Amino acid sequence: MNEMRKFLCPEFVFGSGAVSLAGRYAEHMGASKVLLVTDPGVRDAGWTAAVQASLEERDISYELYDAILPNPRDTQVMEGSAFYEEQNCDVILAVGGGSVLDAAKGIGIVAANGGHILDYEGVDAIPEPIPPLICIPTTCGSSADVSQFAIITDTKGHRKIAIISKSVVPDIALIDPDTLETMSHELMAAVCLDTLTHSIEAYVSQAHSFMTDRHALGAIELVGEHLIPALSHREDRTLQAYMMQASLEAGLAFSNASLGLVHAMAHVLGGLKDFPHGICNGLLLQNVCSYNYDACPERYDRITKALRGSCDDIHGKESLVEALAILVEGSGVREELGKFKLSSPECRTLAQMSLKDACIVTNPREPELKEIVSLYEETFTVR
Numbered sequence: 001m002n003e004m005r006k007f008l009c010p011e012f013v014f015g016s017g018a019v020s021l022a023g024r025y026a027e028h029m030g031a032s033k034v035l036l037v038t039d040p041g042v043r044d045a046g047w048t049a050a051v052q053a054s055l056e057e058r059d060i061s062y063e064l065y066d067a068i069l070p071n072p073r074d075t076q077v078m079e080g081s082a083f084y085e086e087q088n089c090d091v092i093l094a095v096g097g098g099s100v101l102d103a104a105k106g107i108g109i110v111a112a113n114g115g116h117i118l119d120y121e122g123v124d125a126i127p128e129p130i131p132p133l134i135c136i137p138t139t140c141g142s143s144a145d146v147s148q149f150a151i152i153t154d155t156k157g158h159r160k161i162a163i164i165s166k167s168v169v170p171d172i173a174l175i176d177p178d179t180l181e182t183m184s185h186e187l188m189a190a191v192c193l194d195t196l197t198h199s200i201e202a203y204v205s206q207a208h209s210f211m212t213d214r215h216a217l218g219a220i221e222l223v224g225e226h227l228i229p230a231l232s233h234r235e236d237r238t239l240q241a242y243m244m245q246a247s248l249e250a251g252l253a254f255s256n257a258s259l260g261l262v263h264a265m266a267h268v269l270g271g272l273k274d275f276p277h278g279i280c281n282g283l284l285l286q287n288v289c290s291y292n293y294d295a296c297p298e299r300y301d302r303i304t305k306a307l308r309g310s311c312d313d314i315h316g317k318e319s320l321v322e323a324l325a326i327l328v329e330g331s332g333v334r335e336e337l338g339k340f341k342l343s344s345p346e347c348r349t350l351a352q353m354s355l356k357d358a359c360i361v362t363n364p365r366e367p368e369l370k371e372i373v374s375l376y377e378e379t380f381t382v383r
């Protein structure tokens with residue numbers, strides 16, 4: 001408890017109607033022209049229009065950049081930052097899921113520092129602060145709205161890079177659970193499993209602290225109790241708000257404690273194969289937790305207790321895997337598994353690449369190449 005630790009998080013507003021505060025915060029920042037970053041799905045769902053209306057109410061001009069795709073590409077970041085410069089913008093406002101928020105962070109990095117986005121890979125590699133950034137998440141998974149992380153795909157290298165810096169923590173996050181209404185069931189399931197993975201990996205991270213532990217356990221309890229009901233009752237606003245709260249708490253935890261082997265393996269799958277991030281995490285989670293268990297059994301038992309609530313059976317690897325299986329099977333992502341198959345040579349290539357991912361450093365167990373190959377093979381049926 002006496003060990004010196006820091007904890008970083010942005011200002012945030014949480015609750016129904018937070019989206020409508022976008023214009024007010026842009027005005028407080030002295031915005032003359034806002035770059036509004038989003039994607040076609042969020043635009044079609046109406047959330048971009050809600051933000052535009054909030055800016056127009058305050059007579060704040062803006063330019064729309066809505067070309068972001070899932071697993072956001074370095075090319076989109078470079079195009080977006082050139083557009084930011086051309087249009088003389090001075091504030092960035094991102095509305096969307098993790099891909100949009102990460103791309104907006106990347107646009108800010110290049111706008112302030114020049115060069116190429118891939119130059120800023122790694123920890124604390126951003127010399128100049130980015131322009132003022134407002135983030136409005138429309139999913140309950142990435143937590144990019146409160147985190148020090150931005151994950152960008154290197155399109156030529158077919159890999160994802162992690163940028164980790166307090167420079168990419170937004171100035172304000174407007175977290176509105178009402179935005180979850182327009183997500184599909186499949187996306188909701190995937191992002192909630194991403195949240196579960198964030199909270200579990202933060203709790204067992206070698207960089208955990210008392211503050212990250214509290215938020216990680218808070219998120220795990222919320223997901224354990226409310227994930228399946230929230231997926232079955234999408235009309236229930238309280239249940240949706242619990243999932244948004246879980247995402248927030250998981251984000252506060254992993255932003256400060258970092259992540260582990262599940263994310264290292266999932267990042268590589270996203271970069272090389274373009275597999276969806278949340279589904280990769282959900283599918284890998286049980287096998288990786290089982291592999292890691294002996295490195296910190298008390299911590300994993302505490303996770304089982306948080307997932308199972310009052311249940312007495314919280315000791316041992318089997319209880320943990322069983323508790324995770326209830327959530328993973330119940331969310332329906334297991335049905336997606338058939339779409340994501342790998343060959344043995346692919347598993348080896350992926351394993352080699354995942355050893356270089358920044359998230360592997362804080363995993364509670366130091367994995368060998370052949371162990372990661374086995375984890376890929378066990379999870380993704382080898383064709």
Ligand SMILES: [Fe+2]
Nearest residue numbers: 142194198277
């Ligand atoms: Fe994630």
